[in-house]
Amino acid sequence: MTYDDIDIGYDVPAAIGDNIADIQTPALIIDLDAFERNVARMKDHAEAMGVRLRPHAKTHKSADVALYQMASGGAVGVCCQKISEAEALVRGGVTDVLIANEVADPKKIDRLAWLAESAHVSVCVDDPTVVAALSEAAALHGVTLDVLVEIDCGARRCGVLPGAPAVELAKAVAAAPNLAFTGIQAYHGSAQHIYDPVERRAAIDKAIGMARETADLLRDAGLEPAIVTGAGTGTHDLEGASGVYNEIQPGSYIFMDADYARVRSTEGNGTIGGFEHALFVLTSIMSKPASGRAICDAGLKAHSIDSGLPTVFERPDLTFASASDEHGKIEDPQDTLTLNDRLRLVPGHCDPTCNLYDWYVCVRNGRVEALWPVTARGKLY
Numbered sequence: 001m002t003y004d005d006i007d008i009g010y011d012v013p014a015a016i017g018d019n020i021a022d023i024q025t026p027a028l029i030i031d032l033d034a035f036e037r038n039v040a041r042m043k044d045h046a047e048a049m050g051v052r053l054r055p056h057a058k059t060h061k062s063a064d065v066a067l068y069q070m071a072s073g074g075a076v077g078v079c080c081q082k083i084s085e086a087e088a089l090v091r092g093g094v095t096d097v098l099i100a101n102e103v104a105d106p107k108k109i110d111r112l113a114w115l116a117e118s119a120h121v122s123v124c125v126d127d128p129t130v131v132a133a134l135s136e137a138a139a140l141h142g143v144t145l146d147v148l149v150e151i152d153c154g155a156r157r158c159g160v161l162p163g164a165p166a167v168e169l170a171k172a173v174a175a176a177p178n179l180a181f182t183g184i185q186a187y188h189g190s191a192q193h194i195y196d197p198v199e200r201r202a203a204i205d206k207a208i209g210m211a212r213e214t215a216d217l218l219r220d221a222g223l224e225p226a227i228v229t230g231a232g233t234g235t236h237d238l239e240g241a242s243g244v245y246n247e248i249q250p251g252s253y254i255f256m257d258a259d260y261a262r263v264r265s266t267e268g269n270g271t272i273g274g275f276e277h278a279l280f281v282l283t284s285i286m287s288k289p290a291s292g293r294a295i296c297d298a299g300l301k302a303h304s305i306d307s308g309l310p311t312v313f314e315r316p317d318l319t320f321a322s323a324s325d326e327h328g329k330i331e332d333p334q335d336t337l338t339l340n341d342r343l344r345l346v347p348g349h350c351d352p353t354c355n356l357y358d359w360y361v362c363v364r365n366g367r368v369e370a371l372w373p374v375t376a377r378g379k380l381y
Contacts, residue, residue, distance in 0.1 A: 028281060029360070030363070031277075032363065039069060042273070042275075053248060053250075054229065054249050059254065059350060098148070102124060103134075124185050125147055126158050135178050143178065147181060149185070153187070154203055157189065167218055174223055182225075184225050184228055192232040193259055207230070211245065227246065228244055230247075233275070252351065256277050257307070257347050257350040258347060281344070281353065285330070293331065295330070297327070302328075304347060304353045313345065
């Protein structure tokens with residue numbers, strides 16, 4: 001393995017052109033063929049439904065991925081969750097960002113307005129006290145901020161109550177200098193991972209009803225919601241086909257993870273929109289201490305297990321049984337594994353797993369084709 005063509009030397013797990021067997025593990029790898037198919041499928045879905053696509057960049061935190069989604073995947077821009085995340089992506093060339101979250105801290109609000117000097121920036125609100133602060137910061141920086149009122153449509157997280165309370169907040173936004181009321185955000189995050197499709201549809205039908213009611217009341221008040229946005233990978237087809245939403249925010253569709261595999265297994269045809277696993281933690285067997293058991297080098301620090309343990313890709317004979325900080329226990333009842341064997345693990349939850357790594361190692365046909373930095377890794381503030 002040589003690193004002569006990479007300025008940062010050994011601070012990477014692989015070099016362009018390496019065989020997959022030469023990648024240092026654990027490493028976060030992208031199967032480029034599957035990734036590109038996933039991006040193309042969501043573009044087709046959004047176009048067929050007649051809605052705008054604004055993927056959520058909290059999934060990948062990568063300027064390279066975001067720019068690919070905008071150039072080739074039909075995306076009008078991306079969503080971010082935090083100001084520092086948005087700043088990192090804008091520095092990386094992304095020109096249109098929705099902070100699909102609340103921003104209340106005065107310093108963060110000032111940074112938000114400053115960022116709007118160099119990119120199109122939108123933000124959500126659910127509290128009238130924030131409106132004045134956003135207006136003041138926007139005026140100070142000489143920008144106009146697009147603002148969406150977020151409604152709580154069932155997740156019981158952020159969001160003002162739908163209906164009349166949302167209309168009152170929208171009136172405050174529309175009346176504030178240097179702010180433009182743009183529409184509403186109605187995102188039911190927890191519904192994305194309801195395994196039963198009937199229950200999932202019922203939850204989203206309620207969310208759609210709340211969004212429809214709020215949009216109608218806004219129009220009655222003379223406030224046209226130009227954007228009604230929300231939806232994630234697990235429900236994008238429901239909101240997108242509703243006739244209420246005109247923008248969707250799926251994120252995990254580009255990678256898919258083990259928990260989304262559990263969701264899609266209830267769909268009858270085994271898929272959510274035909275998306276494939278494209279993100280893996282590449283791991284090596286570091287110990288084979290006993291019959292039926294192998295130890296890999298991907299433990300708790302290598303992938304997030306908040307949504308369950310990873311699965312071993314295309315190896316139904318193997319089970320990832322447990323993890324400690326630096327070790328993963330693989331049940332290998334047929335004793336097929338030996339030292340230094342490589343396995344692809346499908347992480348239980350792709351979003352927090354990506355935040356653990358500095359690099360995506362992008363592979364095609366068994367070789368490293370590209371190295372993409374995880375641009376906004378650790379940008380949580």
